[in-house]
Amino acid sequence: MIHTERLTRHFVSKKETIEAVKGVDIDVAAGELVAFLGPNGAGKSTTLRMLTTLLPPTSGKAWVAGASITTEPALVRSRIGYIGQGDGAGHGFRVMDELVTQGRFYGMNASDSHTRAKELTKTLDLTSLEKRRVSTLSGGQRRRLDIALGLMHRPGLLFLDEPSTGMDPHNRANLWEHIDALRDRQETTIVLTTHYLEEADFHAERVLVIDHGEIIANDTAANLKATLAGDRIAVTVDGSDLAAASAVVATRGSDLTTSNGSREVTIAGRFDQGTRMLPWLLRELDHVGVDVRAADVRVPTLDDVFLSLTGRSLREESEVAV
Amino acid sequence: MSAMVADTRAVFQREMSLVLRDPFSVIFSLVQPLVFLGLFGPLLAGSVDPAAIGGASPLQWFLPGVIVMICLFGTSATGSNLLFEIMTGSYERILASPLHRSSILIGKALKELAPLIVQAALVVLVSIPFGFKLYPVHVLAGLLLLGVFGVGMGAFSNALAIAARKREWMFWAVQQSLLFPLLILSGMMLPLEAGPRWIQVLGMFNPLTYIVDAERALFSGSFSDPAIGWAVLAAVLTCAVGLWVGVKQVARSTT
Numbered sequence: 406m407i408h409t410e411r412l413t414r415h416f417v418s419k420k421e422t423i424e425a426v427k428g429v430d431i432d433v434a435a436g437e438l439v440a441f442l443g444p445n446g447a448g449k450s451t452t453l454r455m456l457t458t459l460l461p462p463t464s465g466k467a468w469v470a471g472a473s474i475t476t477e478p479a480l481v482r483s484r485i486g487y488i489g490q491g492d493g494a495g496h497g498f499r500v501m502d503e504l505v506t507q508g509r510f511y512g513m514n515a516s517d518s519h520t521r522a523k524e525l526t527k528t529l530d531l532t533s534l535e536k537r538r539v540s541t542l543s544g545g546q547r548r549r550l551d552i553a554l555g556l557m558h559r560p561g562l563l564f565l566d567e568p569s570t571g572m573d574p575h576n577r578a579n580l581w582e583h584i585d586a587l588r589d590r591q592e593t594t595i596v597l598t599t600h601y602l603e604e605a606d607f608h609a610e611r612v613l614v615i616d617h618g619e620i621i622a623n624d625t626a627a628n629l630k631a632t633l634a635g636d637r638i639a640v641t642v643d644g645s646d647l648a649a650a651s652a653v654v655a656t657r658g659s660d661l662t663t664s665n666g667s668r669e670v671t672i673a674g675r676f677d678q679g680t681r682m683l684p685w686l687l688r689e690l691d692h693v694g695v696d697v698r699a700a701d702v703r704v705p706t707l708d709d710v711f712l713s714l715t716g717r718s719l720r721e722e723s724e725v726a727v
Numbered sequence: 728m729s730a731m732v733a734d735t736r737a738v739f740q741r742e743m744s745l746v747l748r749d750p751f752s753v754i755f756s757l758v759q760p761l762v763f764l765g766l767f768g769p770l771l772a773g774s775v776d777p778a779a780i781g782g783a784s785p786l787q788w789f790l791p792g793v794i795v796m797i798c799l800f801g802t803s804a805t806g807s808n809l810l811f812e813i814m815t816g817s818y819e820r821i822l823a824s825p826l827h828r829s830s831i832l833i834g835k836a837l838k839e840l841a842p843l844i845v846q847a848a849l850v851v852l853v854s855i856p857f858g859f860k861l862y863p864v865h866v867l868a869g870l871l872l873l874g875v876f877g878v879g880m881g882a883f884s885n886a887l888a889i890a891a892r893k894r895e896w897m898f899w900a901v902q903q904s905l906l907f908p909l910l911i912l913s914g915m916m917l918p919l920e921a922g923p924r925w926i927q928v929l930g931m932f933n934p935l936t937y938i939v940d941a942e943r944a945l946f947s948g949s950f951s952d953p954a955i956g957w958a959v960l961a962a963v964l965t966c967a968v969g970l971w972v973g974v975k976q977v978a979r980s981t982t
Contacts, residue, residue: 454981457823458823459819459822459823459981460981479825480825482823482824482825483825485823487820487823489816489819489820489823490816491814491815491816491817491819492815492816492817493816493817493819493820494817494820495741495812495815495817496811496815496817497745498741498744498745498748499744499748502741502744502748503741503817506737506740506741506744507820507824509733509737509740509741510734510737510738510821510824510825510826511824511825512730512733512825554820
């Protein structure tokens, strides 16, 4: 569905060249849900804007939905749906009018467009708002309308740029219900950008981690976490048991760390499948006579993945940016 | 080509829904030309030597100027709507659609021109009892000429909006500083013949001067005035260059 070769974009600002995207190679198969994850300014949106033909690449090639973004941009546009960061619907227009004209923009006739718009207002719970002016809608309602606009022409490939930025948790959950439903009902390929770890973690089938214009990891969230972060088990024991406990933890754990309390010490190590290893570890510690005072398993998040890849926390960066 | 026409129609109909859903805006747009005609017309009649306006009746002379002025005001300001759409995000959605880039510009300009037909009809009807002589075919030809010119002006206005998208105040600053010299130097409101020679020379370099002259000739029932040929050329050039600049700007507008 998507294939890029050394896709690159530079921006020139005050005589300084900024390499926003540095020759990325991306492949997305039909039917996938892929998330571009990275901090603000990493190049996610720039990549998405090139794939949707909104921004011409500085160099490199890309084929999207069977057409080249550089030589056949109009063909690409007719085959994809795009939901941007702003309000897709014009503020002065009525909800239904915008939906119907959107269909016409993609070559549908007026009656097909009207039927399709009716279908979508029903699925996206917009029926009672059809005659309302867009400017009078709430943030959540506008986002649902954006999705309806993006789906009017039934695109086989849908791009969403930061779909849930600025939404409250309730509306975000609601948005994801619709996106997930879309994936279940139809064979729609979805590519989205996000800096919310949980979204990429729970919803995407594959995560491309982007940082400084490069793809630094590309796998399922589960694999990324298993290979790049791993589960961590921490046990707290009496200070006098430090050596004995560390020896047991080290038999199957790696990357050991210890932190000293006033009299107790906590030893942590990285394990495969931490929740399954914990009972074994406790039995072994008991066997050598170590009295375990507390135990904890921490399952990694994609933030740990990002941290292990870049040495920086994604969470901190996105919070600073907001 | 037929796809481009369909695209232009879709953009035009979208824009028109704004006007049709809000009839008050139509009523308001009708008041403006009447105010100019009713308040400025008598002043002009009282202060200008009839010889300077070729011995015509002031109404016959001034009315076409008012219609050109409405066209100029409407089409040159159309970029402000685009600027708003750029800021809120709907412009980006439109760019992501397969619409022909020139259709986006033409459709938007036509929206400013459609009310012009209604406004012109009203101004003409109101003026007939005061001695305005109506030549319907000539007036229609005059509106067609203005339509071609207006599409070009609209495209220039949208190009300016895109150029000013990161500093919105720039749009109005540039639009206003160009609009009034263009308007005054075209002899639209007061005859250039009454002014000094240098004003007349400047007016010769203003494409709008030829449009105004041609509209006056057409509204007084003449197809043979040489000004009409020049006006057609000025309108076609404005339209072609405007669309060329506009489409170039649209392509650059997301960077």
